[in-house]
Amino acid sequence: MSQMEMPLVIFTVLxxxxxxxxxISAIRQHAADGPAGSxxxxxxxxxxxxxxxxxxxxxxxxxxLGAPMAIKHLGNAWLSREALGIGVFTALVIVGFLSARGRxxxxxxxxxxAVGLIALFFTGMTYSPPGFPALNNVMPFxxxxxxxxxxxxxxxxxxxxxxxMPMITRILAVSLIVxxxxxxxxxxxxxxxxxxxxxxxxxxxxxxxxxARIVVGLVVPLIAIWRMRTVPAWVPVLxxxxxxxxxxxxxxxxxxxxxxxxxxY
Amino acid sequence: MKKxxxxxxxxxxxxxxxxxxxxxKNQYHQESGVIWRDVYELxxxxxPHRERAFYSLACNHCENPTCLNVCPVVAYxxxxxxxxxxxxxxxxxxxxxxxxxxxxxxxxxxxxxKRAEKCSFxxxxxxxDRKPAxxxxxxxxxxxIVDLAEFDEANAVQYPAGFPRYPSLNPxxxxxxxxxxxxxxxxx
Ligand code: SF4
Ligand code: SF4
Numbered sequence: 136m137s138q139m140e141m142p143l144v145i146f147t148v149l150x151x152x153x154x155x156x157x158x159i160s161a162i163r164q165h166a167a168d169g170p171a172g173s174x175x176x177x178x179x180x181x182x183x184x185x186x187x188x189x190x191x192x193x194x195x196x197x198x199x200l201g202a203p204m205a206i207k208h209l210g211n212a213w214l215s216r217e218a219l220g221i222g223v224f225t226a227l228v229i230v231g232f233l234s235a236r237g238r239x240x241x242x243x244x245x246x247x248x249a250v251g252l253i254a255l256f257f258t259g260m261t262y263s264p265p266g267f268p269a270l271n272n273v274m275p276f277x278x279x280x281x282x283x284x285x286x287x288x289x290x291x292x293x294x295x296x297x298x299x300m301p302m303i304t305r306i307l308a309v310s311l312i313v314x315x316x317x318x319x320x321x322x323x324x325x326x327x328x329x330x331x332x333x334x335x336x337x338x339x340x341x342x343x344x345x346x347a348r349i350v351v352g353l354v355v356p357l358i359a360i361w362r363m364r365t366v367p368a369w370v371p372v373l374x375x376x377x378x379x380x381x382x383x384x385x386x387x388x389x390x391x392x393x394x395x396x397x398x399x400y
Numbered sequence: 401m402k403k404x405x406x407x408x409x410x411x412x413x414x415x416x417x418x419x420x421x422x423x424x425k426n427q428y429h430q431e432s433g434v435i436w437r438d439v440y441e442l443x444x445x446x447x448p449h450r451e452r453a454f455y456s457l458a459c460n461h462c463e464n465p466t467c468l469n470v471c472p473v474v475a476y477x478x479x480x481x482x483x484x485x486x487x488x489x490x491x492x493x494x495x496x497x498x499x500x501x502x503x504x505x506x507x508x509x510x511x512x513x514k515r516a517e518k519c520s521f522x523x524x525x526x527x528x529d530r531k532p533a534x535x536x537x538x539x540x541x542x543x544x545i546v547d548l549a550e551f552d553e554a555n556a557v558q559y560p561a562g563f564p565r566y567p568s569l570n571p572x573x574x575x576x577x578x579x580x581x582x583x584x585x586x587x588x
Contacts, residue, residue: 196495205472212471265466392564393564396457396562397455398562400563
């Protein structure tokens with residue numbers, strides 16, 4: 136992986152974690168009976184994740200001072216839409232954090248969650264370019280949604296009252312099972328594509344990164360949750376580590392269409 | 401159809417001498433490792449002969465350029481008059497999005513300027529009624545410049561084997577396929 140892309144690994148995983156955290160916080164506060172949990176620290180965590188992600192994203196630009204210009208092409212460029220979406224999401228989360236009094240206002244909570252999910256969709260479109268046949272489809276959006284669900288639910292467990300832990304445990308377990316199925320299936324589906332997509336599938340299947348991500352981020356957390364019937368404090372850290380490894384794989388193992396020039400596509 | 405300049409790559413004539421790629425380098429003095437035009441040998445699975453065959457490739461100045469569509473700062477524009485896709489490097493913030501997105505690998509990262517760059521079709525030379533440096537330099541006239549609005553070569557191909565097919569971009573490039581060598585076997 137080129138050094139250019141490590142900032143993108145950090146930015147995408149942290150911002151998606153914040154989206155998941157806010158969405159699950161909104162559901163837990165306003166769509167389920169019982170105590171809300173530690174909402175203010177939760178939203179502060181989302182703010183910190185977003186700020187850390189945004190700072191990291193600057194390091195990926197050759198000219199970080201030009202970052203504000205990145206919303207110039209909203210008419211066509213998904214990256215511009217992503218920049219705007221994440222910007223608005225961050226603003227809403229900051230307002231939510233500042234105005235939280237035990238709970239964040241229901242309308243604001245759901246508005247922030249909705250904008251976050253829209254921004255996540257924009258990120259999915261940004262990272263599914265024609266240049267990478269294996270990713271030029273809905274998969275990046277699915278991967279990013281899974282990150283939001285898995286790491287978001289994991290982090291939400293830190294701020295969830297005991298009464299609502301079964302709900303969070305269920306959300307995390309289901310997300311991890313779906314994630315495990317998706318990640319085990321997709322590289323093998325890529326094998327049935329053209330030369331470049333097939334090579335991407337082979338790169339995944341023979342990469343320690345891919346298997347480390349399956350074991351660290353999915354299998355071990357699932358076993359832990361299944362045996363302990365709740366979310367132990369170390370599990371979200373492991374899920375996050377798995378996502379970071381998985382994102383490094385995402386940015387480094389996909390083969391570019393131009394790599395096979397002169398060969399059969 | 402509006403005027404759309406395109407490279408015509410005559411693989412029947414190309415001898416793989418790299419003169420076009422060197423002429424480009426000579427004209428623009430790109431940083432080491434930054435390549436705007438490259439010459440690709442056809443792999444044996446496509447051209448299984450002792451003779452070899454080549455495509456000289458650069459930016460295809462697509463009808464619907466993905467580089468232009470994905471650039472967040474509008475650093476690309478497509479010229480109305482001839483369809484050439486121009487990258488304005490001073491506007492580029494070096495996000496790498498065009499580099500990832502173009503399936504033809506045309507935009508490259510300049511590690512010194514920390515910005516993208518690509519083949520300009522030598523638009524300054526075009527405006528001066530001169531050919532692009534690569535076209536001018538080709539000793540066999542295997543690399544030519546054509547206007548797709550008028551181009552009428554029945555045997556020309558847009559997507560030959562060995563070249564990625566992206567109809568949504570509609571790359572402005574046409575090929576003549578390499579000749580199949582004549583096998584002469586002595587009767588025993
Ligand atoms: S070949 Fe790539 S860089 Fe050139 S115009 Fe098409 S999309 Fe843009
Ligand atoms: S690298 Fe430059 S030209 Fe390419 S998309 Fe980013 S800002 Fe635009």
